[in-house]
Every structure is written in C-alpha cells, then in structure tokens.
Amino acid sequence: MHSINDQDINSSNDEISKYSDKYLYHIYNGLCLPPYITPERLEFCQNITPRPNDICFISYPKSGSTWLAYILSCLVCKGMKPSEEFLKKHIIWPEATDCTVAELDQLPDTRIFKSHMPYDQHVIGCQSMPIELSPMKYIYIARNPKDVAVSYYKFEYDKSWSNYHGTWEQWFERFINGHVQRGSWFDHILSWYDHRHSPNLLIIWYEDLFLQFHSTVRQISKFLNRADITDEIIEKIYNDTRFDTMKHDEAFITMNMRDKWEHKNHIGLFFRSGKIGNWKKHFTTEQNNQFDKVFLEKIGGTGLSSITFEVEE
Secondary structure, eight states, X not given: OOOOOOOOTTOOOTTGGGXXXXXXXXXXXXXXXXXXXXXXXXXXXXXXXXXXXXXXXXXXXXXXXXXXXXXXXXXXXXTSOOOHHHHHHXXXXXXXXXXXXXXXXXXXXXXXXXEOOOGGGSSSOTTXXXXXXXXXXXXXXXXXXXXXXXXXXXXXBXXXXXXXXOOHHHHHHHHHTTOSTTOOHHHHHHHHHTTTXXXXXXXXXXXXXHHSHHHHHHHHHHHTTOTTOOHHHHHHHHHHTSHHHHTTOHHHHHHHHOSTTOOGGGGGGGGSXXXXXXXXXXXXXXXXXXXXXXXXXXXTTSGGGGOOSOOOO
C-alpha cells in the first residue's frame, strides 16, 4: 500500500499567505487544498482497489464535473434518469467524504468516482498504480480556464467552505498564480494531459459537450464500451441533462447536498449558467493580456497551446 508521509496540514506558503482575503486552505505536498481534504482522506483514496467496471471522472473545479456526473449516470442506466438511490450508491467522492473501505466494497457495479485532484494525488493512487495498469476507466473534463476562473470565483465567494472575501481582481491574481484550492489550473491539466495516450484515459472538453453534445456523448459511450447506447438514448440523455432540467431534478439535487461540506442554500451554484464565454464580462483588457501571457508560458509547446478562447455558440 502506498503511504503518504505525515505533514503539517496547517503549514503555509509565503507566496499564498501574502493575501488578506481570509481564504481557507492548507498546504499539503506543495498543493493548496480545501481544509476538508486531509492527508488521511488522500491516503485512503490512493489505496482504493479498482474494479474493471469502475469509472473515475476528474476535473479542475468548475469545469463541468457535475454535468458529467449526471451524463455518466444516465449512460450507466442506459438512458433512464437515475434514481436518488442509484446516485447515492454509485457516485462517490472519496477525497471529501468519510466513506470506508468496507462501504466501498459493498457498493454494486458500476462505481463512479469523482476527483478534483491532479494526476499524482487523485483517487486510486497513481503514485502506487499508474493509470495504464488500472482496470478502471478515467475521464478528464477540461474547460476554458478563463471561464473556470470566473465560475470558481463566484463559487468560492463568501461561502463557508472557502471564506473568500476578496475582490475579483484579487481572485484573478490568485488563480493565475495557482494560489487557490487545487492549485494551478495549468499544472492540473498538464498532469493529466501527459497521460493522454493511455488507452483507459479519455480527455474531453466542456465546450464540446456544450456545442456538440451528441457526438461527445457518443465518444464517451464508445470509450466505456457501451455498444448498447443508441442515438435515441443519447437524445434522451441530452433532454434529461439540460441545465434547466437538472436544476429541478430532486434526485440530483439531493446527491449534491449529501456531502458534509455542502450547504443546501448554495445548490444553485452547481448549475449557475452553464454558458461559455462568460469570462468576457469580467476580464479587463489588461487581465486578458496577462492571462494570455501566462497561458503561453505554461502551456506553450504542448498540444494544448492551440486552445481558442473565442468560441461561437
């Protein structure tokens, strides 16, 4: 079993602690994390025994993971809307909830794991088992980082789990420097992109789901070896996972409220708008230029450097 070395979770980083916005975090293995993600939970995650039918979906926060969770649930249910009981048993976020090995072992197939961690600290530990050797399937969903920055700011502002009370300008500086919970967007996506050729890893984009839903879900279903998913089923999933539909789905709302750190009053944050290109309403010209410069410095020379931020709906 892989063991994570003990480290003071209250330790701070001079660069991160320079801000005066009262943001809640702790540093573990050099990564800025939410207080509720402890070394014990990370060690637990990295020692889960994967099954051949398991699915793990991963994202940087505010990149479409809630939407993807519902789509995957619908695929597993062959197009039927998943019940509250199904979601309770099959959607697992082990890095943030107090599940046990015994409880996981008792869950039926297909278990659907969620993670917001970079490659070397995600669920079913890659430090002890490279994903190429894992029997489970991994799906990484990425999103335009400019939209991520805005959505993450609105998600974190004045919430009990983050206590962030700074301005958008302060958040922007935090974000481009990786001084937010889960660290740098650039490092996060690159950690997974480096393994893009693994046969059991699929990387998709939020924008593709938004603009080309049917073909993207078809891509996911083929990756999961679901030959039983017809075009009619995908059309039904499209209608059932529209944002205005999910906002009123009691089973899915319950699933998003069940983790101990969630708050019922904030469920709307999981389905805020779902639009693409909203960053243009918040970024100044100077911020946009600064972001583009950092993006090229961090991503330039990789296959991700061709990302466009000007997407027409």
